[in-house]
Amino acid sequence: MILQRTPSFRLDGRRALVNGAGRGIGLAIAAALAQAGAKVTLAARTAAEVEAAAATLDGEALVIDATDISAFAAAIAARPAFQVFVNNAGTARHAPFLDVTAADYDAVMALNLRGAFFAAQAVARAMVRDATQGSIINVSSQMGHVGGPDRSVYAASKAGLEGLTRVMAIDLGAHGIRVNTLCPTFTRTPLTAPFFDRPGFTEWALARIRLGRFAEVTDMMGPAVFLASDASAMVTGSALMVDGGWTAG
Numbered sequence: 298m299i300l301q302r303t304p305s306f307r308l309d310g311r312r313a314l315v316n317g318a319g320r321g322i323g324l325a326i327a328a329a330l331a332q333a334g335a336k337v338t339l340a341a342r343t344a345a346e347v348e349a350a351a352a353t354l355d356g357e358a359l360v361i362d363a364t365d366i367s368a369f370a371a372a373i374a375a376r377p378a379f380q381v382f383v384n385n386a387g388t389a390r391h392a393p394f395l396d397v398t399a400a401d402y403d404a405v406m407a408l409n410l411r412g413a414f415f416a417a418q419a420v421a422r423a424m425v426r427d428a429t430q431g432s433i434i435n436v437s438s439q440m441g442h443v444g445g446p447d448r449s450v451y452a453a454s455k456a457g458l459e460g461l462t463r464v465m466a467i468d469l470g471a472h473g474i475r476v477n478t479l480c481p482t483f484t485r486t487p488l489t490a491p492f493f494d495r496p497g498f499t500e501w502a503l504a505r506i507r508l509g510r511f512a513e514v515t516d517m518m519g520p521a522v523f524l525a526s527d528a529s530a531m532v533t534g535s536a537l538m539v540d541g542g543w544t545a546g
Contacts, residue, residue, distance in 0.1 A: 317386030319346030321486030430473030466534030507542025
């Protein structure tokens with residue numbers, strides 16, 4: 298009997314770009330891709346963080362603000378196409394719906410949706426230009442699929458990213474470009490650290506995470522490698538929930 302071989306999870310020889318890679322989930326995913334053999338470019342606004350991370354991973358540092366759409370597009374256009382892009386830069390400003398300000402809305406949407414949209418567009422344009430097939434991973438959230446108190450703007454931005462991902466998968470499929478979302482639950486990072494100190498937050502959140510614990514950045518590493526690699530060669534337009542069962546109901 299001849300059995301089929303599992304497609305490889307390795308990324309040897311592939312060029313990968315991770316946005317928002319200076320810390321937290323982005324840094325962990327950059328490390329995972331590097332450990333799988335990819336040559337990683339780490340992009341972020343803070344030079345000290347991203348340069349130190351790139352040096353550790355023997356990668357390239359790209360100091361850039363994803364909300365500066367023209368600068369980001371120029372930086373990508375000047376490079377050979379990437380085979381993997383993890384579109385991870387994001388922010389949050391939580392407040393009750395009635396208290397959300399225009400400034401809150403604009404700040405979150407500028408990065409989480411507008412910045413993500415045009416960053417992905419710049420990377421995809423280079424992939425098409427160079428006839429390069431590959432994988433774009435938009436880092437979304439469980440809040441792109443469910444609601445949560447005080448998270449109207451954040452949830453709206455991530456729901457928008459989910460819709461964008463599905464359309465990208467349709468438009469880019471003919472070019473051999475796969476597009477999916479990675480959707481974490483509450484994960485211990487510098488961005489989320491203040492939440493864990495709020496009275497009642499832990500009890501509220503853990504009652505909804507069926508595995509009974511918060512996520513760590515390491516929980517995102519394997520799923521990201523899966524979506525980046527040939528192991529997910531027939532997966533596009535999908536959302537990979539890494540939420541401990543939150544959205545299961």
